[in-house]
Amino acid sequence: xxxxxxxxxxxxxxxxxxxxxxxxxxxxxxxxxxxxxxxxxxxxxxxxxxxxxxxxxxxxxxxxxxxxxxxxxxxxxxxxxxxxxxxxxxxxxxxxxxxxxxxxxxxxxxxxxxxxxxxxxxxxxxxxxxxxxxxxxxxxxxxxxxxxxxxxxxxxxxxxxxxxxxxxxxxxxxxxxxxxxxxxxxxxxxxxxxxxxxxxxxxxxxxxxxxxxxxxxxxxxxxxxxxxxxxxxxxxxxxxxxxxxxxxxxxxxxxxx
Amino acid sequence: xxxxxxxxxxxxxxxxxxxxxxxxxxxxxxxxxxxxxxxxxxxxxxxxxxxxxxxxxxxxxxxxxxxxxxxxxxxxxxxxxxxxxxxxxxxxxxxxxxxxxxxxxxxxxxxxxxxxxxxxxxxxxxxxxxxxxxxxxxxxxxxxxxxxxxxxxxxxxxxxxxxxxxxxxxxxxxxxxxxxxxxxxxxxxxxxxxxxxxxxxxxxxxxxxxxxxxxxxxxxxxxxxxxxxxxxxxxxxxxxxxxxxxxxxxxxxxxxxxxxxxxxxxxxxxxxxxxxxxxxxxxxxxxxxxxxxxxxxxxxxxxxxxxxx
Numbered sequence: 001x002x003x004x005x006x007x008x009x010x011x012x013x014x015x016x017x018x019x020x021x022x023x024x025x026x027x028x029x030x031x032x033x034x035x036x037x038x039x040x041x042x043x044x045x046x047x048x049x050x051x052x053x054x055x056x057x058x059x060x061x062x063x064x065x066x067x068x069x070x071x072x073x074x075x076x077x078x079x080x081x082x083x084x085x086x087x088x089x090x091x092x093x094x095x096x097x098x099x100x101x102x103x104x105x106x107x108x109x110x111x112x113x114x115x116x117x118x119x120x121x122x123x124x125x126x127x128x129x130x131x132x133x134x135x136x137x138x139x140x141x142x143x144x145x146x147x148x149x150x151x152x153x154x155x156x157x158x159x160x161x162x163x164x165x166x167x168x169x170x171x172x173x174x175x176x177x178x179x180x181x182x183x184x185x186x187x188x189x190x191x192x193x194x195x196x197x198x199x200x201x202x203x204x205x206x207x208x209x210x211x212x213x214x215x216x217x218x219x220x221x222x223x224x225x226x227x228x229x230x231x232x233x234x235x236x237x238x239x240x241x242x243x244x245x246x247x248x249x250x251x252x253x254x255x256x257x
Numbered sequence: 258x259x260x261x262x263x264x265x266x267x268x269x270x271x272x273x274x275x276x277x278x279x280x281x282x283x284x285x286x287x288x289x290x291x292x293x294x295x296x297x298x299x300x301x302x303x304x305x306x307x308x309x310x311x312x313x314x315x316x317x318x319x320x321x322x323x324x325x326x327x328x329x330x331x332x333x334x335x336x337x338x339x340x341x342x343x344x345x346x347x348x349x350x351x352x353x354x355x356x357x358x359x360x361x362x363x364x365x366x367x368x369x370x371x372x373x374x375x376x377x378x379x380x381x382x383x384x385x386x387x388x389x390x391x392x393x394x395x396x397x398x399x400x401x402x403x404x405x406x407x408x409x410x411x412x413x414x415x416x417x418x419x420x421x422x423x424x425x426x427x428x429x430x431x432x433x434x435x436x437x438x439x440x441x442x443x444x445x446x447x448x449x450x451x452x453x454x455x456x457x458x459x460x461x462x463x464x465x466x467x468x469x470x471x472x473x474x475x476x477x478x479x480x481x482x483x484x485x486x487x488x489x490x491x492x493x494x495x496x497x498x499x500x501x502x503x504x505x506x507x508x509x510x511x512x513x514x515x516x517x518x519x520x521x522x523x524x525x526x527x528x529x530x531x532x533x534x535x536x537x538x539x540x541x542x543x544x545x546x547x548x549x550x551x552x553x554x555x556x557x558x559x560x561x562x563x564x565x566x
Contacts, residue, residue, distance in 0.1 A: 055445075081447035093442035095435045105428075106435045107446045112428035115456060123428050130428075166446060 005174055005205050006031040006054065011063035011073075013049055013229075021046040021053065021229040026063045029224050029234055031174065031207060036200040038220035038237075039209045042249070046229035048090065051178055051209045055087045056080035068173060082109065086172030090179045092159035094151040100162060101147040104134040107166035130169075137165045141195070156183040157192075174205040181212045193219050217241060225249075264523040266403050270475065271519070272512040273410035277417050277468040278492045279499070279507040281461040284421050287501035288430070289457040290437035291352070292360040295367030296492050298347075299340040299462040301374070301484035303469025305381055306339030307332040308479045311391040320378040321387065329393045333470045340466025341459055343370070348458040352451065367486065374481045386480020390473045406475050413471060417464040418504050424460075433457060498550050517546065 010026030012019065021027055027050065031037050041047050052058040054065055056072045065072040070083045095103050108130055112123025138144055141161035146154065154162060160180055167175055180196070181189050197219050200206055210216045216223065217237040225233040225246050233243045240246055278296055285291045311332035312324040325331075347366045351359060374380055381387045395405035424430055436443045436453050443450060473479050491514070499510020521539045526532040 057441075077444040078447050078449045081445055087445050089442070089445075093439050093445075095438040095442065097434050097438055098431065102431055106431045109447055110428045110432070113432045113448075113453075115424075115429070115460070118424050118427045118429045127428070170446060 002032040004030040005033040007066045011060045036206045038216035038223040041226035045226040084173030086167035087176040088163040107169045141165045177208045270407035272515040273414040276414045276508045276511040279511045283507040284461040294360045295363035297488040298367035298370045299465040300469040302339040302343040303336035303466030304473040307336040307470035307473045308387045310335040322379040336470030337466040344459045344462035390477045392474040
């Protein structure tokens, strides 16, 4: 029995009077360690809000989000990353004044980022190991040839991979990906799904938000379906595919679109 | 010494001195992303701290309360501490603010300090200021005072440039760049934005305090008029002229601006009328030069070619 790494417990989020997530009872689900969880739902279902609640960008109105025993709903944004939660953004965010390699190197928690370390020069010995690790990660995401490039020269898909690389160098306990296929060339999507399957195969815990249902059903091993901010269904891709509520609410709408 | 050499020496002296301010501003703004429109306040804090620590206790018509009569080096250290303390005081409540809001609050803090110095005469005799500021005897080295102080300003500039370049070349500099580029993304990789911004703000104010002490030594006078908002804008213009983000650019921009002003002042005038005309012409020519420089950015291009930062 694997333990639950992330527990979303009776979470609600209201914007003014609007019940964005959780309705009255609250949204609850958990992510066991090593799971590849897909979070799906039609537009406006509350996927992004849920994602932001898990990653600590938004604070829940009630309920709690616990990562490995630590309450994210009261933690500061920078601490959440230090607790082991890695995330990407729906619109990729890179640091334009840094090179591709530096964008990844800056991702690591670095003891060299203190004034004392700068003063003593004690960051230097570690820098080489960090550089090697960053290069290794960049090779994994297929950006080896771009390491000295400026990020302005990267394509949308490459920026997404750069974000993933920046998180992987931190070795997060759980990695949250926000719409990884958005803006990515269909020919690259197959490559992306292989990459995610590889990460999962290494035992990493992944949570992927997508509106591209077919993409997720092929590779996730557990799926949470949201509708109107509430849990519609929760199960394996096989169960989800045959769930009539999901077919009515989501697949129907998807096929109609 | 002939006039040309005198002018050159003055340019090196004040150019180096104000370069320290430009370098600090470069770190705060171009790298740290914080707009400080109160630069002069940290400069004034350093100058006044130096004067108060080194001057004799009050007597006669003096209205100031404290004069410690301590040696110059104690005053110099006090100047750095005073600027740092003022940065902690002003940075703590304001650094959560972004962009123009931070610009306004830092400007307001500087105006408050200026007003305090004018009205609270027990600090430094109000508008009269503190004259005959103590300074080390330069004759010990057997050189003229101007050469000694120009050298001291140059050394302070080099030390500041060295310290900042060392900071920026480290993982710390990388983290600062990341925070300036995108705070949300920086938080997502665990960067403590508040800590980094505060540290950069406080750290970069220390050399400004030292420069203030040196300025007090050179002029042997501190009064509120010397520390008006004009100083802040002067430093900002120097930074823009030199182009942001390079250490060499900050220095070249400041030197060029000081050089231009000193060159105009060095022109010998036959009559008061001629000097008056020259003074107004200086403003016009300065304006035209700014436009020309901003259009073609010669100093920025020069600095970029020499040193990619």
